[in-house]
Amino acid sequence: MxxxxxxxxxxxxxxxxxxxxxxxxxxxxxxxxxxxxxxxxxxxxxxxxxxxxxxxxxxxxxxxxxxxxxxxxxxxxxxxxxxxxxxxxxxxxxxxxxxxxxxxxxxxxxxxxxxxxxxxxxxxxxxxxxxxxxxxxxxxxxxxxxxxxxxxxxxxxxxxxxxxxxxxxxxxxxxxxxxxxxxxxxxxxxxxxxxxxxxxxxxxxxxxxxxxxxxxxxxxxxxxxxxxxxxxxxxxxxxxxxxxxxxxxxxxxxxRGAHIYAEIAGYTSRCNAFHMTGLRPDGLEMAEAISVALDQARINATDIDYINAHGSGTKQNDRHETAAFKLSLGEHARHVPVSSIKSMVGHSLGAIGSIEIAASVLAMAENVVPPTANLHTPDPECDLDYVPLTARDWPTDTVLTVGSGFGGFQSAMVLTRPERRPL
CATH class of the missing domain: 3.40.47.10 (Thiolase/Chalcone synthase)
Known part of the structure; x- marks a missing residue:
């Protein structure tokens, strides 16, 4: 390796x-x-x-x-x-x-x-x-x-x-x-x-x-x-x-003395082999991708400081993601801030995953978690900390960013400061 x-x-x-x-x-x-x-x-x-x-x-x-x-x-x-x-x-x-x-x-x-x-x-x-x-x-x-x-x-x-x-x-x-x-x-x-x-x-x-x-x-x-x-x-x-x-x-x-935004410490992609546009509510495939990305990074679930969610704004996706975070991160899922920038910049299909990586590394640079805009009436089935309306000052050294796509694709990436991961 x-x-x-x-x-x-x-x-x-x-x-x-x-x-x-x-x-x-x-x-x-x-x-x-x-x-x-x-x-x-x-x-x-x-x-x-x-x-x-x-x-x-x-x-x-x-x-x-x-x-x-x-x-x-x-x-x-x-x-x-x-x-x-x-x-x-x-x-x-x-x-x-x-x-x-x-x-x-x-x-x-x-x-x-x-x-x-x-x-x-x-x-x-x-x-x-x-x-x-x-x-x-x-x-x-x-x-x-x-x-x-x-x-x-x-x-x-x-x-x-x-x-x-x-x-x-x-x-x-x-x-x-x-x-x-x-x-x-x-x-x-x-x-x-x-x-x-x-x-x-x-x-x-x-x-x-x-x-x-x-x-x-x-x-x-x-x-x-x-x-x-x-x-x-x-x-x-x-x-x-x-x-x-x-x-x-x-x-x-x-x-060369470059400014380093983040190390890409772990990345995994999975497919649910289930439905072209549908998602199982249990979030198993995304949870698997997250778990493997964490293993690659040699980082514990409790080391995640912020989750940049796919958060598309469809009922099935948001519930699927919530379940996946709980499965992969356990109790820590209830203590880590999660937000969706699609609430502000929309869903640019194939581009959004990279735009969300950019948001993640900037959150690390500023130690600020961007909010989920327009979140006034939380869905009871989406019961995590989704940082409603207002950005939050938050020590952010390690970020999990995820994506979900038609065809059943589920991808996860772990970004961290290199000094947090001495190998």
Whole structure:
């Protein structure tokens, strides 16, 4: 087993209501919400008409007209977040062997916005059954192939090492980072640029989630529509975003005097093999993932200072998670603060796992636990400490962050300060 220890030395975030790490943390720590009525198109025909959108102008972040035309919005978000993460790390990637720098990018739905827009063009707004490809943009193939986003990130930093996309639904953002850790541990790369991106706010996405009634119909109050663990919750709020990290070996980071946000001490993924969208209420698979991640990290359940929950705001997920925390952490589950940032930034599908990792390491940096916004009427079956409404000053050295995705995927990651885990 490899003894290489992997740490986060750079963070970049584009999230609803908070472009850049500083603004993102300000939103979370103040308990503000970034959910609103969809503005990208007219949402009137849809059951759920709210979303968490980013006020993002790619030109302001230095993307050229050609890059903007070539890249779907999800790739644009990833490239901009990458620039912030690399700058934050203080690492001069150009001085490294490019074959020792890799990219692992998570995404659940790839270039949804680009594909949706181009289908409307080539089909004349859906009126033509036989579409005319001559009206499509020349880069349509890049929209179809999710790996194009990882390629864009690799081109941006000059990475020529292992480069891949991990697409496991809503756990993609955790799983991509977990994969990147393994690439460094096995010695295939010295540095990994990793994280996730998704920009799914499009008519086709709203229609898909409307069909299964997963998103909230609380259109009259968008600001308070996302209500994880609240007894009045009735579905999640769709979001978008990207969070990117620079990962490197602990010894290497220390030698160059890098700021270390956290060590990724444990990571595991499981599948319930049960139902494409359903969850068992007992939370066994998530509890298994948590237990194995703790074992990998050589950390006890009582060492967890904060749990960054999946907390989507659907009844089955919130109860499933609550059960999983009790199973895996025992009595300590009742003494550790738990919160869901989806209450503030929505659910950006494959990207949210990485955005939640970013929230976790910032909570460690500030010793502050972000709140669960809009939690006024707790569900009696969700009876843990979900940090309602207001952030909490809290010594935070070790964080458990989890994800749950369609298909039955359950992932868990343990983040800690390296000095808490001397091996």
């Amino acid at each position: 490899s003894t290489r220890r992997v740490v986060i030395t750079g963070v970049g975030v584009l999230a609803p209501g908070g472009i850049g790490v500083k603004n993102f943390w300000s939103l979370l720590s103040e308990g503000r919400t970034a959910t609103r009525r969809v503005s990208f198109f007219d949402p009137t025909p849809f059951r759920s008409q709210v979303a968490a959108e980013i006020d993002f102008d790619p030109e302001l972040f230095g993307l050229s007209p050609q890059e903007i035309r070539r890249m779907d919005r999800s790739a644009q978000l990833a490239v901009v977040a990458t620039a912030e993460a690399v700058a934050d790390s203080g690492l001069d990637i150009q001085t490294l062997d490019p074959y020792r720098v890799g990219v692992a990018l998570g995404s659940a739905v790839g270039a949804t916005m680009g594909l949706d827009q181009e289908y409307r063009v080539v089909s004349d707004g859906g009126r033509q059954d036989l579409v005319d490809h001559q009206y499509a943009v020349p880069h349509l193939y890049n929209y179809l192939v999710p790996s194009s986003s990882a390629a864009e990130v690799a081109w941006k930093v000059g990475a020529q090492g292992p480069t891949t996309v991990v697409s496991t639904g809503c756990t993609s953002g955790i799983d991509a980072v977990g994969y990147a850790v393994e690439v460094i541990r096995e010695g295939s790369a010295q540095v990994m640029i990793t994280g996730a991106t998704d920009a799914p706010i499009s008519p086709i996405t709203l229609a898909c989630f409307d069909a299964i009634k997963a998103t909230t119909p609380r259109n009259d109050d968008p600001e308070h529509a996302s209500r994880p663990f609240d007894g009045t919750r009735n579905g999640f709020v769709l979001g978008e975003g990207s969070a990117i990290f620079v990962l490197e070996e602990l010894d290497s980071a220390r030698r």
